[in-house]
Amino acid sequence: MLLSELAGKLGLELTGEDREFSGLNTLEAASESEVSFLANPRYTHFLDSTRACAVIVAAEHAGRVPRALISANPYLDFARASALFVRRQGDCSGVSPLAVVHPSAEIGRGTGVHPYACIGAGSRIGENCLIFPGVYVGEDCLVGDNCILYPNSVLLAGVSLGDDCVLHSGAVIGTDGFGFAIMGGQMRKIPQIGSVCLEKGVDVGANTCIDRATLGATRIGADSKLDNLVQIGHNVSMGEQCLIISQVGIAGSTKVGDRVTMAGQAGISGHINIGDDVTIGPKSGVPKDIPAGTKGSGSPFMEGRTFLRTATIIPKLPEIYRRMQQLEKEVEALRNELAQAQGPDGGAD
Numbered sequence: 001m002l003l004s005e006l007a008g009k010l011g012l013e014l015t016g017e018d019r020e021f022s023g024l025n026t027l028e029a030a031s032e033s034e035v036s037f038l039a040n041p042r043y044t045h046f047l048d049s050t051r052a053c054a055v056i057v058a059a060e061h062a063g064r065v066p067r068a069l070i071s072a073n074p075y076l077d078f079a080r081a082s083a084l085f086v087r088r089q090g091d092c093s094g095v096s097p098l099a100v101v102h103p104s105a106e107i108g109r110g111t112g113v114h115p116y117a118c119i120g121a122g123s124r125i126g127e128n129c130l131i132f133p134g135v136y137v138g139e140d141c142l143v144g145d146n147c148i149l150y151p152n153s154v155l156l157a158g159v160s161l162g163d164d165c166v167l168h169s170g171a172v173i174g175t176d177g178f179g180f181a182i183m184g185g186q187m188r189k190i191p192q193i194g195s196v197c198l199e200k201g202v203d204v205g206a207n208t209c210i211d212r213a214t215l216g217a218t219r220i221g222a223d224s225k226l227d228n229l230v231q232i233g234h235n236v237s238m239g240e241q242c243l244i245i246s247q248v249g250i251a252g253s254t255k256v257g258d259r260v261t262m263a264g265q266a267g268i269s270g271h272i273n274i275g276d277d278v279t280i281g282p283k284s285g286v287p288k289d290i291p292a293g294t295k296g297s298g299s300p301f302m303e304g305r306t307f308l309r310t311a312t313i314i315p316k317l318p319e320i321y322r323r324m325q326q327l328e329k330e331v332e333a334l335r336n337e338l339a340q341a342q343g344p345d346g347g348a349d
Helices: 003-010 041-048 059-064 074-083 304-342
Strands: 013-015 034-037 054-057 068-070 172-175 180-183 186-189 195-198 209-211 217-220 295-297
Touching: 003 013, 003 068, 003 074, 034 074, 041 059, 054 059, 054 074, 059 068, 172 195, 195 209, 209 217, 295 304
Parallel strands: 034 054, 054 068, 172 209, 195 217
Antiparallel strands: 013 068, 180 186
């Protein structure tokens, strides 16, 4: 593709001579035939040494490279450029004779079903979907149009996916919620008879699990993105455009607002409310409600400025403790001196 073609497709201004390129790469690793981008100011120094054919940059940096594609949002435009080079994996036409599809299941026009996929009774798969080998779709599931179910992903009975959803390998949607009660000294399972609903454009990472509701539905809002190894408990309700990073765990019946970000390994208690536009830092422990717009971190979770002050103090604690012990000794010595000076009857000698 020519740089001028890319500029036209993205609606960007090209500076410098037009050239042909064949791929995309980072500033540090790009060759003379690849386009790169600068979104993080920490990497600005690579502009002086990059071999990239052209760089997608903000206007202020365009003069530092021989050829630039000027963008108001370089990261977004790099993502758009990347989409032009995506190679669709596992193209498949029609339903393989080696797939197991129940006679009552419905498969939409243009959907490809690979060998060894299994689609259960009463399930409906929309149009232009791609079902990879080893996928299991249980009974009475609904899958919208343009969905991709990668190898060994699982939809258990009664789960629904909106249009444009993606399940990566090993994702399991609709596992039983973790519900047990002690009855007569024995642990008894509480039947989980609800479902899971993923709205339009939800992306679920590899080996992520979303539990079905005890009653009602566990719900993930439109355009939310879940990374690998995420655990969503039963009856969680998540809003739209949330970003849930790897190893986050959200306990049951928690309500999460729109545009919430949870960084890696954050743990969220059950039965709490997290407002819109909240950002939760990595390894945070969240035991109670968080108001909308809050940004913070820590375990227990605290507002950002408080967390930073606390984090600054923690490395100093050993020295503070040592000094406190020394002060205690000095205070005790002063008390002894004062007691001796007052004499046995409490008066001064």
